[in-house]
Amino acid sequence: MGLQIDLGATNSADGPVVFAIAAAGVEELSSEAHRHARGQLVGSQRGLLTFGLEDGLWVVSAIHAVWLPPHQWHSGRAHGPFHGWSAYVAESACHDLPSRPCTLRSSALLREAVLRASTWPPGPMDAARTRIAELILDEIRTLPVEPPGLPLPRDARAQRVARALIAAPADTRELEQWAAWASLSARTLSRRFVAETGFNFTAWRQRARLLKSLEMLAAGVPVGTIALDLGYATASAFIGLFKRTFGETPAVYRTRL
Numbered sequence: 646m647g648l649q650i651d652l653g654a655t656n657s658a659d660g661p662v663v664f665a666i667a668a669a670g671v672e673e674l675s676s677e678a679h680r681h682a683r684g685q686l687v688g689s690q691r692g693l694l695t696f697g698l699e700d701g702l703w704v705v706s707a708i709h710a711v712w713l714p715p716h717q718w719h720s721g722r723a724h725g726p727f728h729g730w731s732a733y734v735a736e737s738a739c740h741d742l743p744s745r746p747c748t749l750r751s752s753a754l755l756r757e758a759v760l761r762a763s764t765w766p767p768g769p770m771d772a773a774r775t776r777i778a779e780l781i782l783d784e785i786r787t788l789p790v791e792p793p794g795l796p797l798p799r800d801a802r803a804q805r806v807a808r809a810l811i812a813a814p815a816d817t818r819e820l821e822q823w824a825a826w827a828s829l830s831a832r833t834l835s836r837r838f839v840a841e842t843g844f845n846f847t848a849w850r851q852r853a854r855l856l857k858s859l860e861m862l863a864a865g866v867p868v869g870t871i872a873l874d875l876g877y878a879t880a881s882a883f884i885g886l887f888k889r890t891f892g893e894t895p896a897v898y899r900t901r902l
Contacts, residue, residue, distance in 0.1 A: 654733070655682065655733050657682065662734065662737075662738045663732055663738070663778040663782065664765070665730060665731065667728075667731075667763040669728040675720070678697070678718050679718070680716050681715065681716070682736055683715055683733040684714050684715050684736065685712075685731055685732070686711070686732040686749075686759070686781075687705060687711045687713070687731050688709070688710035688711075688751055688756060689729045691728040694727065695722050695860065696711055698717070698718070698719050698746055699718060700796055701794065702797075702856070703746070704794040704859055709751055710748075710751040712747050712785060714744055714746065715736045730756070732762065734785075738782060741786060742786060743790070747790045748794070749785070752788060755785075755788065758784070798842050802829050806824075807842075810823075810853050814850070814854045815874060815876035820846050834846065855886070855891075857875060858875060858887065859898075862895055868883070868884065871895070
């Protein structure tokens with residue numbers, strides 16, 4: 646993600662039980678799929694980050710953090726200027742932390758603890774550092790878990806449709822047309838989306854468009870252009886759906902990115 650990370654440290658059982666980094670950038674950055682022996686908690690103070698996991702695309706805004714257990718494959722991308730942080734947890738301390746990737750509703754307490762840890766120079770864990778590390782671990786254990794950004798269906802044909810929609814969210818083809826394109830029945834495609842993502846086809850496509858709109862907002866694209874580029878009939882239709890989903894208008898949301 647463009648952060649100055651000691652890759653050896655992220656794959657080592659040696660060193661402190663928790664160490665953290667914080668960094669900012671002004672350019673769009675990305676990382677190829679990789680994994681760490683340590684667990685990783687990633688958050689954003691400003692800007693928008695997305696993570697690609699085996700089962701979907703996850704978005705990290707300023708109110709969320711993503712937990713990745715040890716050895717979890719993932720890729721990452723920062724969309725425009727960002728200010729982010731990561732905490733790396735020794736595998737031996739992850740036994741009572743979430744065993745699967747998850748999105749957490751972040752807290753000011755967690756952010757401040759990680760940012761404090763990011764200022765530590767190399768050295769042993771004294772009593773003060775140990776208390777902050779334990780606080781970070783406790784926040785990971787107890788913060789509310791929220792639905793992931795965009796889960797992918799496991800079925801190969803349904804996943805092909807899902808990935809095509811991510812690549813072209815403005816595509817207006819209906820369920821029956823997508824099913825024919827993927828060589829399965831509309832009934833089967835519909836069932837796969839509900840059973841394997843928790844969303845019906847229409848709701849899943851709307852979510853894909855909304856998550857894409859977050860990237861476009863972070864890139865400074867005008868709201869009217871976003872609406873048209875994502876296939877909405879009018880800007881007001883997009884703004885209304887965005888507000889119902891995120892609780893505020895795109896313009897207000899942009900100010901917090």
